[in-house]
Amino acid sequence: MSSSTELDCGGSIEWLNASQMVTKQVKVKTMNLQMIRNEFREIYVTIKSQNKVNLKLPLVDVNIHKNFVVEGKASIHFTKDNIRVMISNAPPSMLVMFLKTMFVKLTSRKNSPKINTREQLLSKKPQSFEEISPISSKDVNRLNSQIAKLPPAELKKRHILQQRKKQDTTRKCAKSLDLANTKLTEEQKEVLQAAVSGQNIFFTGSAGTGKSFLLRCLLSALPPDFTAATASTGAAACLIGGITLHSFAGIGSGEGTFERCLELAKRPQVAQNWRKFKYLVIDEISMVEKDYFEKIEKIARIIRNNNDEPFGGLKLIFCGDFLQLPPVVTGKSSSKKFCFQSEAWARCNLRSFILQTVHRQADPKFVSLLNNIRMGRVTDDIVQTLKLTAKNELEKDGIIPTQLCCRTNEAETINNNKLAQLTGTEKRYDSVDSVSDSKTLNDQTPVSRVLVLKEGAQVMLLKNINVGSGLVNGARGFVLKFSPEGAPVIKFKSGLVHTLQPEKWVVKCPNGTLLTRRQYPLKLAWAFSIHKSQISVCLHPQNWTVEAA
Numbered sequence: 001m002s003s004s005t006e007l008d009c010g011g012s013i014e015w016l017n018a019s020q021m022v023t024k025q026v027k028v029k030t031m032n033l034q035m036i037r038n039e040f041r042e043i044y045v046t047i048k049s050q051n052k053v054n055l056k057l058p059l060v061d062v063n064i065h066k067n068f069v070v071e072g073k074a075s076i077h078f079t080k081d082n083i084r085v086m087i088s089n090a091p092p093s094m095l096v097m098f099l100k101t102m103f104v105k106l107t108s109r110k111n112s113p114k115i116n117t118r119e120q121l122l123s124k125k126p127q128s129f130e131e132i133s134p135i136s137s138k139d140v141n142r143l144n145s146q147i148a149k150l151p152p153a154e155l156k157k158r159h160i161l162q163q164r165k166k167q168d169t170t171r172k173c174a175k176s177l178d179l180a181n182t183k184l185t186e187e188q189k190e191v192l193q194a195a196v197s198g199q200n201i202f203f204t205g206s207a208g209t210g211k212s213f214l215l216r217c218l219l220s221a222l223p224p225d226f227t228a229a230t231a232s233t234g235a236a237a238c239l240i241g242g243i244t245l246h247s248f249a250g251i252g253s254g255e256g257t258f259e260r261c262l263e264l265a266k267r268p269q270v271a272q273n274w275r276k277f278k279y280l281v282i283d284e285i286s287m288v289e290k291d292y293f294e295k296i297e298k299i300a301r302i303i304r305n306n307n308d309e310p311f312g313g314l315k316l317i318f319c320g321d322f323l324q325l326p327p328v329v330t331g332k333s334s335s336k337k338f339c340f341q342s343e344a345w346a347r348c349n350l351r352s353f354i355l356q357t358v359h360r361q362a363d364p365k366f367v368s369l370l371n372n373i374r375m376g377r378v379t380d381d382i383v384q385t386l387k388l389t390a391k392n393e394l395e396k397d398g399i400i401p402t403q404l405c406c407r408t409n410e411a412e413t414i415n416n417n418k419l420a421q422l423t424g425t426e427k428r429y430d431s432v433d434s435v436s437d438s439k440t441l442n443d444q445t446p447v448s449r450v451l452v453l454k455e456g457a458q459v460m461l462l463k464n465i466n467v468g469s470g471l472v473n474g475a476r477g478f479v480l481k482f483s484p485e486g487a488p489v490i491k492f493k494s495g496l497v498h499t500l501q502p503e504k505w506v507v508k509c510p511n512g513t514l515l516t517r518r519q520y521p522l523k524l525a526w527a528f529s530i531h532k533s534q535i536s537v538c539l540h541p542q543n544w545t546v547e548a549a
């Protein structure tokens with residue numbers, strides 16, 4: 001893995017003339033950028049790509065564009081040499097660290113005493129280049145003292161700009177670049193190391209041990225163009241910014257004969273998908289069915305023309321908890337098995353990790369109770385503790401516990417009945433979709449095409465609007481009224497009253513095109529299916545009071 005002073009990526013290098021026109025361009029599949037310093041402590045960036053490029057550019061004045069850094073893209077313009085390096089396919093968290101280090105080193109260097117050319121020529125120091133050290137506390141102190149020296153007006157301007165930028169980024173890319181800054185625990189780090197070093201891994205752990213959290217960190221440490229980020233359900237895929245395993249695999253439900261499935265997978269677009277990736281990530285793997293798993297494993301070997309390695313040599317990163325959701329059983333086949341029961345799973349030779357620390361709940365007694373139930377161990381003590389909760393007050397500020405149902409249509413019936421019981425006028429909101437009648441948008445966004453509300457309707461928020469004030473995915477409340485413009489005004493359980501605006505969801509198709517849906521981020525929440533609740537509220541379960549159906 002690259003350090004924060006080195007970056008492996010793809011991209012191109014452009015030579016510009018005085019009017020900033022590109023006079024020469026070299027495109028490369030892979031290149032290596034590294035920050036080094038010479039005997040006079042001047043910083044250079046080396047750019048190397050096999051036989052194609054070998055540059056050493058002084059890091060004195062650069063313009064950095066980093067709007068697409070979450071996608072692993074950025075550009076660095078070395079103004080002195082008028083060379084622009086277009087970076088793509090960089091692991092986003094590495095790219096963030098690299099650019100951050102470049103910024104800190106550049107700023108702290110600006111303050112250091114300069115040695116002029118004459119002094120350099122006369123110097124007796126032997127010529128040397130060494131790797132630059134990662135950001136040190138010295139660099140940070142230098143940077144801070146420089147900021148402290150700024151006049152108050154400039155400081156204020158910077159602060160406002162920073163705040164605005166922060167809000168923008170949070171809204172634009174919730175998948176967070178801050179992941180680069182977050183502290184993984186030792187057990188999480190071990191998984192990350194194994195994955196980025198190319199081992200086939202499966203990591204599991206009980207609810208709240210940070211599986212999804214770690215997976216998002218992991219995805220940001222892998223090259224996006226070579227990583228197929230998939231999940232067994234649309235909603236889980238949406239949470240990691242990926243696509244469903246079914247749309248990636250391209251064999252429909254996988255229920256046809258193997259020959260038929262192979263035929264489907266050989267379609268050019270699908271086959272290209274199977275060939276171009278290096279890593280296959282599957283979240284919520286427990287919901288992937290055995291026969292389906294076996295089929296795609298064999299198909300991968302055939303299409304990738306590599307029969308010796310599991311999945312034809314793809315590096316595998318599987319995540320999920322087999323003690324949570326099993327594969328969805330449809331009417332046709334009632335005896336579906338877990339994918340770990342397949343021969344293909346054994347062939348994958350996965351290194352398994354079990355995350356132990358629960359991050360979601362702080363109460364050790366509650367954690368232990370949940371862990372016992374997870375393993376099917378329900379002692380008298382646990383029964384007693386749970387029975388005592390029957391005395392808990394269920395209704396709070398007009399919000400009743402959400403009922404969990406085994407089937408989606410059961411939950412829909414409850415919600416529709418409750419809505420019908422309200423006497424107010426119905427308000428209907430149609431989503432604005434980039435394509436009409438899209439099954440993908442219906443399956444992969446948590447919001448429905450048509451949302452019907454009334455005053456008093458119990459709802460759940462489906463997007464993080466403002467984490468600091470508790471307006472998070474999973475927060476519940478009820479429709480207090482409709483604003484003069486017709487927008488729903490929600491009173492949340494926390495007491496906060498907020499007028500909602502339509503939000504945008506973006507779904508990636510297997511061919512890379514993006515579909516969008518704009519809708520109010522709400523869903524009726526008197527009842528929810530267990531599958532939906534698992535996926536919609538996994539980020540903020542503390543907002544839930546749940547009553548079993």
Ligand SMILES: Nc1ncnc2c1ncn2[C@@H]1O[C@H](COP(=O)(O)OP(=O)(O)OP(=O)(O)O)[C@@H](O)[C@H]1O
Pocket residue numbers: 183184185188205206207208209210211212213214321324359360538539
């Ligand atoms: N290293 C960490 N530092 C701080 N917070 C963490 C860390 N790891 C996980 N968390 C937090 O713990 C909570 C639970 O994490 P997460 O949703 O990833 O768990 P999970 O294992 O995927 O649970 P589930 O099985 O229910 O899907 C989240 O709020 C997450 O941000």
Ligand SMILES: [Mg+2]
Pocket residue numbers: 211212213538
């Ligand atoms: Mg999870």
